[in-house]
Amino acid sequence: MKKYILAIDQGTTGSRAFLFDHYGNIITSAYREFKQYYPQAGWVEHDAEEIWASCVTVIREALTRAKVQPQQISAIGITNQRETTILWDRKTSKPVHRAIVWQCRRTADICQKLKVRRLENIFRTRTGLVLDPYFSGTKIQWILDHVPGVRRRAQQGNICFGTIDSWLIWKLTGGAAHVTDVTNASRTLIFDIRKLRWDEELVKIFNIPASILPRPCPSGFIFGHTARGAAGLAGGIPIAAVMGDQQSALYGQGCYAPGTVKNTYGTGCFIVLNTGKKLIYSKNGLLSTVAADDRGKPIYALEGSVFIAGAAIQWLRDELRVLQKSSDSEKMIHGLKDTHGVYFVPAFTGLGAPYWDSAARGVIAGLTRGANVRHIVRAALEAIAYQTKDVFDIMQKEFGASIKELKVDGGATHNDFLMQFQADLLNCKIIRPKISESTAQGAAHLAGVTLGIWQGKKDLARLHKVERIFKPHMPAAKRSQLYAGWKKAVRKATL
Numbered sequence: 001m002k003k004y005i006l007a008i009d010q011g012t013t014g015s016r017a018f019l020f021d022h023y024g025n026i027i028t029s030a031y032r033e034f035k036q037y038y039p040q041a042g043w044v045e046h047d048a049e050e051i052w053a054s055c056v057t058v059i060r061e062a063l064t065r066a067k068v069q070p071q072q073i074s075a076i077g078i079t080n081q082r083e084t085t086i087l088w089d090r091k092t093s094k095p096v097h098r099a100i101v102w103q104c105r106r107t108a109d110i111c112q113k114l115k116v117r118r119l120e121n122i123f124r125t126r127t128g129l130v131l132d133p134y135f136s137g138t139k140i141q142w143i144l145d146h147v148p149g150v151r152r153r154a155q156q157g158n159i160c161f162g163t164i165d166s167w168l169i170w171k172l173t174g175g176a177a178h179v180t181d182v183t184n185a186s187r188t189l190i191f192d193i194r195k196l197r198w199d200e201e202l203v204k205i206f207n208i209p210a211s212i213l214p215r216p217c218p219s220g221f222i223f224g225h226t227a228r229g230a231a232g233l234a235g236g237i238p239i240a241a242v243m244g245d246q247q248s249a250l251y252g253q254g255c256y257a258p259g260t261v262k263n264t265y266g267t268g269c270f271i272v273l274n275t276g277k278k279l280i281y282s283k284n285g286l287l288s289t290v291a292a293d294d295r296g297k298p299i300y301a302l303e304g305s306v307f308i309a310g311a312a313i314q315w316l317r318d319e320l321r322v323l324q325k326s327s328d329s330e331k332m333i334h335g336l337k338d339t340h341g342v343y344f345v346p347a348f349t350g351l352g353a354p355y356w357d358s359a360a361r362g363v364i365a366g367l368t369r370g371a372n373v374r375h376i377v378r379a380a381l382e383a384i385a386y387q388t389k390d391v392f393d394i395m396q397k398e399f400g401a402s403i404k405e406l407k408v409d410g411g412a413t414h415n416d417f418l419m420q421f422q423a424d425l426l427n428c429k430i431i432r433p434k435i436s437e438s439t440a441q442g443a444a445h446l447a448g449v450t451l452g453i454w455q456g457k458k459d460l461a462r463l464h465k466v467e468r469i470f471k472p473h474m475p476a477a478k479r480s481q482l483y484a485g486w487k488k489a490v491r492k493a494t495l
Contacts, residue, residue: 003074005453006062006237007444008055009437010080010164011245012101012267013314015051017058018437019066020444022453024463026435027068030061037098042105042349045098048086051164052171056231063232070234075451076172076226077241077443079248080164082187085139087150087212088167090158093175097147099164100139103307103349107138108358119205124281126192126199128288130356134305136163137189141206154209161212163187165242172239174227180214181221181242182298186290191216193290194279196298219243219251220296220450241446245439246270246303247291252442253407253433254464256294256457261395261403263388264439265412267314268352269306271391273399276300284394285354294457296446302398304353304391308362309384310412312346316380322373330415333378341366343489344379353391355494363493366485384412385422386486392426405429409438416470424474425483434467 004027009016014033021027032054037045063070083102088095100106111131114120120131129135140161144151153159162170166180185191185198190206190213192199198213217223220241228235243251246264250272253262258276263269274291279300281288291301310326317323323332343365345351350358364376396403405428412418413432423430435441445463448454454463 001072004068004072005075005077005444005447006059006073007077007079007440007447008059008168009245009440009443010051010055010078010168012081012103015054015058016440017055017062018440018444019062019068022448024445026437028062028066029437030058030065032057040106044101044104044349046084046101048088048095048099048167051099052168055168059231059233070232073233073237075238075240075447077447078165078168078239079243079245079439079443080168080184082163082184082244082246083134083136084164085136085143085161086164086167087140087143087159087161089153090160093170096150096159097143100142102134104139105133105349105358107133107142110138110141114205123189123202126194126202127189128186128193128279128281129189130285130287132356133358134352135187135189137202137206140208144208154212157211159212160214162214165244166214169223169239169242172226172230173224174230176227177224178214179223180216181219182216182290183219183244183247183292184242185216187244193288193300196290218296218298219247219292220446222450238451240450241296241443243292243443243446246272247289247301248442249409249438250274250291250301250442251446252438252440253409254457254460255407259399259401259403260407262407262409262438265309265384265408265410267309267311269309269384269388271304271388271395273302273395274299275302275399280398282394282398284398285356286391286394286398287353292446294449294460296450302395304395306387306391307349307352308346309387310410311348312344312380312383315346315348316377322377327414329377329381330417333374333381333417336374336378339379339382340371340375341368342371342375342379343486344376344383345489345493346380346383347493351490351493354394355490357494360494363489365489365492381415381418382421384418385425386483388422389425389483403428405431407431407433409433409436411436419470423470423472425479427472427479430470431466432468432470434465
């Protein structure tokens with residue numbers, strides 16, 4: 001009987017399920033969006049049960065489309081949006097509040113109070129992160145403080161905390177496993193990335209009962225086995241890989257060696273550089289985080305997180321309604337030689353790396369009478385590349401070596417204009433793989449390695465195929481001029 005690996009890619013706006021065969025090929029996939037909740041300005045929530053329901057739907061759709069029986073699944077790999085925070089009842093498995101999404105800024109005041117107490121350095125040293133609402137720790141504290149009765153129930157041992165991976169594992173195993181992996185744990189603000197364990201002092205700072213925390217495990221590990229009937233699956237299937245989405249994309253792109261780097265163009269942009277066993281602390285707004293080597297063991301990486309990338313194009317589509325589909329953006333600007341001086345800084349939820357300014361707001365600058373909607377669309381696409389350059393330049397400096405190529409993945413990489421502009425702006429090669437779903441691919445590949453289907457990087461290297469390489473052509477003077485205009489626009493967004 002032919003066997004397959006199921007990869008669950010649970011993202012910010014939707015859930016995907018992929019079936020990979022044991023040759024590393026994608027057999028089929030299914031996708032389902034779910035609702036985004038915005039209860040107040042700057043607040044973003046998800047319904048955890050809706051997320052689970054979307055995963056159940058796509059798993060069943062993928063199996064049905066491929067005519068694959070549940071017993072043909074040999075392993076499951078999970079990759080997920082990180083930092084998004086769920087607390088649920090240990091007995092009923094019911095969430096106590098909507099999930100607070102990584103984009104949510106409601107805990108900015110908690111972060112500010114910690115800064116006033118001069119605690120930034122201890123968080124930086126132990127977690128590799130900055131004090132920002134982006135991460136899970138302040139979100140946990142907010143739920144414990146604001147949902148009646150939850151703190152008492154947590155102190156009694158009746159509440160579980162988890163990022164999305166932990167929630168999915170809990171549901172898939174029928175509540176038998178309350179675990180996470182080190183890449184997701186490293187995004188919580190309460191995990192010591194040097195010792196790879198929860199930090200007791202940081203947990204106390206947030207007044208979080210330790211009993212609610214999941215057990216952290218290596219990314220390549222048997223996290224648990226499916227309960228019979230969960231998501232329509234057979235019982236006993238091993239969950240053999242778990243990684244946060246950006247670390248999974250790094251793995252899926254084959255960035256196993258120090259100095260290799262990838263950028264995922266999704267809702268946000270996430271540039272991750274493998275630094276191997278060397279933990280590098282950024283002095284310029286990048287994050288130090290945990291990733292996985294080819295065997296799924298912990299290594300380190302530098303990361304720059306851009307909050308709004310593809311989401312800016314979605315905004316043009318959904319709010320301004322100047323696009324019917326996000327993919328129409330390239331066609332709309334065809335033949336347009338420039339933005340007519342327009343810059344678009346999409347700071348809808350503040351600015352991430354390297355600025356970390358939660359108060360920044362979106363700006364469209366440089367408008368004149370000759371500017372039109374096509375120029376704004378092009379400026380939105382260029383903003384994705386400019387924000388990547390903000391991070392990329394610092395990354396090269398702090399790693400101490402020139403980066404000659406950037407591996408890319410995610411939906412926006414199908415936009416040839418954006419990829420060429422990115423190559424020109426960075427003055428390096430942009431390598432686009434044949435399989436752009438590197439996040440799911442990483443989870444599937446590591447699950448296969450954990451089970452012994454593939455023997456590490458030598459086997460995995462044969463599975464990576466390049467679709468196109470974009471080479472830089474822009475003169476240095478023009479590159480500098482354009483980027484100077486971008487920096488000027490960013491200063492307007494941060495006033």
